[in-house]
Amino acid sequence: MYPDPRVIDFVTQHFVPVRVHVKDNAADFRRLGDRFDAHWTPTTLIVDDTGTERYRIEGFLPVGDFLSHLALGLAKAAFARQDYAAAERQYRDVLERFPDTDAAPEAQYWAGVSRYRATNDAAALKATGQAFREHYQDSAWAKKASVWI
């Protein structure tokens, strides 16, 4: 994943990257593994500047899927800091850039929630429920959004 220029660009643009290696950094691997309950490789965590984990990717993913989850993690971090406008923008970016990935239906769900949080307008949830009738109908997120229609 990491040698791919798209991943290099995305990581360089959005993150402070730190790697702990199971053998070469064994002490840090154990210490940080215990702290974050991460005991398998590859495990990739998105951590905010308070040290709080905001997103987790476990196991290998092909480049496109990996990028989609990194982008989803950015959106989740924005949601967690209650920057709902940025969160919606970033969730919709996942939908536009990675529409065929597993991250997309989750992004569609949370984009609607972010809009609702930003506006307090329940129409945002209804519109999201309706959007799942057109895309990602078979996803678990469609079931969760079905209550909004």
Next chain:
Amino acid sequence: MANQIQWGRDFDAALAAAKGKLVLLDFSAAPM
């Protein structure tokens, strides 16, 4: 564009320097 990721090794130092940015913490067994 960088031609490789400049991985840090010190998580605590990276966190202290993050100042609003997100840290990507990669637990890896890949060859270094």
